Amino acid sequence: MTRAGAFIGCIADDFTGATDIASTLVRAGMKTVQTIGIPEADDPMIADAEAIVVALKSRTIAAEEAVAQSLAALDFLRSAGCQQIVFKYCSTFDSTEKGNIGPVAEALAKALGQEVTIAAPSFPANGRTVYNGHLFVGHALLNESGMQNHPLTPMKDANLVRVLQAQSTGTVGLIDLSTVFKGAEQIRAAIGKAKAEGATLLIVDAISEADLTVIGQACRDHVLITGGSGIALGLPDNFRASTELSGADAAVLPAVAGKDVVLAGSGSLRTNLQVARWIEAERPAYRIDVMKLAAGEPVAEEAVAFFDAHAGQTVLIYATSPADELRQVQAAIGAQKAGEMVEHALGRIAHLLKNRGVRRFVVAGGETSGAVVQALDVKGLRIGAPIAPGVPATVSTGSEPLALALKSGNFGEADFFEKALLALSGDQS
Numbered sequence: 376m377t378r379a380g381a382f383i384g385c386i387a388d389d390f391t392g393a394t395d396i397a398s399t400l401v402r403a404g405m406k407t408v409q410t411i412g413i414p415e416a417d418d419p420m421i422a423d424a425e426a427i428v429v430a431l432k433s434r435t436i437a438a439e440e441a442v443a444q445s446l447a448a449l450d451f452l453r454s455a456g457c458q459q460i461v462f463k464y465c466s467t468f469d470s471t472e473k474g475n476i477g478p479v480a481e482a483l484a485k486a487l488g489q490e491v492t493i494a495a496p497s498f499p500a501n502g503r504t505v506y507n508g509h510l511f512v513g514h515a516l517l518n519e520s521g522m523q524n525h526p527l528t529p530m531k532d533a534n535l536v537r538v539l540q541a542q543s544t545g546t547v548g549l550i551d552l553s554t555v556f557k558g559a560e561q562i563r564a565a566i567g568k569a570k571a572e573g574a575t576l577l578i579v580d581a582i583s584e585a586d587l588t589v590i591g592q593a594c595r596d597h598v599l600i601t602g603g604s605g606i607a608l609g610l611p612d613n614f615r616a617s618t619e620l621s622g623a624d625a626a627v628l629p630a631v632a633g634k635d636v637v638l639a640g641s642g643s644l645r646t647n648l649q650v651a652r653w654i655e656a657e658r659p660a661y662r663i664d665v666m667k668l669a670a671g672e673p674v675a676e677e678a679v680a681f682f683d684a685h686a687g688q689t690v691l692i693y694a695t696s697p698a699d700e701l702r703q704v705q706a707a708i709g710a711q712k713a714g715e716m717v718e719h720a721l722g723r724i725a726h727l728l729k730n731r732g733v734r735r736f737v738v739a740g741g742e743t744s745g746a747v748v749q750a751l752d753v754k755g756l757r758i759g760a761p762i763a764p765g766v767p768a769t770v771s772t773g774s775e776p777l778a779l780a781l782k783s784g785n786f787g788e789a790d791f792f793e794k795a796l797l798a799l800s801g802d803q804s
């Protein structure tokens with residue numbers, strides 16, 4: 376089969392979000408490469424990719440900068456031949472009053488000439504559903520789900536039409552579930568009607584994977600789609616109708632030998648649970664003391680000394696703390712500064728451990744994963760089978776491969792770290 380390039384191109388606003396949507400595309404049979412930032416147009420790592428996901432770290436930066444980076448990613452994806460673009464953001468719609476979901480979606484839509492663009496964050500496999508424009512996490516409204524305490528993007532309103540409107544210059548509307556239930560043709564008609572009435576962005580309800588698949592079918596001709604990873608469920612089928620895709624072979628990865636480590640920088644409830652489980656099992660764990668970091672003490676060196684002292688065992692190094700402790704630290708240092716210090720420390724620790732022969736990294740937290748992957752000088756990731764919904768095994772591209780599991784803070788069951796270590800070792804039992 377000869378072809379002009381990849382079919383689907385995604386722009387993800389954080390690194391774990393990127394692996395999340397890449398995992399969906401691989402599950403649907405598309406050979407997928409995730410690039411860390413924007414590579415050269417002719418980079419060999421994308422040579423045989425059917426889908427490309429550009430991982431940016433643009434979720435919490437200034438809106439103008441997020442727009443500029445996203446437009447540069449768009450240029451790259453178009454030069455790589457991508458026919459359909461997906462802007463991937465968080466299934467809990469992580470953003471601030473200024474953005475960056477609205478500004479980036481509007482800038483991409485303008486560049487692509489897409490007059491009305493859907494926004495579908497729903498991710499049912501991880502309990503994120505949207506009904507009447509309101510986002511639920513499990514049974515709780517977004518603003519009562521723990522996300523109201525997020526260190527960088529506290530989500531205090533579950534009404535996504537209102538949240539997106541506050542960040543957008545155009546008009547935000549809603550395609551509700553009763554329309555979604557009527558199927559692709561009715562969804563298309565409702566989008567057309569909303570467009571005629573002046574809407575430019577449309578939150579789309581979805582409570583199941585079947586809903587997302589039908590929304591994907593309805594948006595077959597949209598050159599731009601925005602949403603969580605679930606919105607990619609139905610997209611490969613639109614291409615499969617006219618071309619052959621890799622299918623099950625898309626998930627095959629090479630084995631990576633070497634030492635392993637778990638690094639956790641997420642403050643999310645789920646990561647707190649996973650860290651607690653590790654400690655309860657009396658496995659070695661080093662806690663990063665943020666106040667010591669702020670005082671300029673050599674915390675990274677201490678963490679590495681702890682690693683050395685536990686040779687032969689897998690070590691967890693974590694900054695994860697419960698919401699009340701996090702608030703105290705943030706009040707003392709400032710949320711932004713504390714976050715940056717922790718990310719920098721975990722990145723530096725990862726780099727030092729790589730020099731000590733660590734080749735398999737399990738990382739918890741989106742921003743944290745971004746910092747770690749950059750510190751490890753990883754340029755691209757090949758995406759393998761899922762370890763948990765939204766978290767695939769990955770292996771870095773290039774001559775010195777590393778195995779990585781990059782976990783969004785709130786993903787995975789309590790035993791995720793153990794499962795991920797097994798998966799990265801090549802043992803899928």
Ligand SMILES: Nc1ncnc2c1ncn2[C@@H]1O[C@H](COP(=O)(O)OP(=O)(O)O)[C@@H](O)[C@H]1O
Nearest residue numbers: 640641643694713714717718740741742743784
């Ligand atoms: N103990 C802590 N005190 C202050 N900030 C912290 C602490 N632990 C983690 N952080 C910061 O919180 C942020 C968590 O974001 P992220 O890694 O994206 O996790 P998640 O995926 O849960 O959102 C990061 O910037 C991280 O450095």
Ligand SMILES: O=C(O)[C@@H](O)C(=O)COP(=O)(O)O
Nearest residue numbers: 391392395465466741783784
């Ligand atoms: O869509 C999702 O929920 C994830 O892919 C994601 O982006 C989560 O963000 P972090 O929790 O910051 O990793």
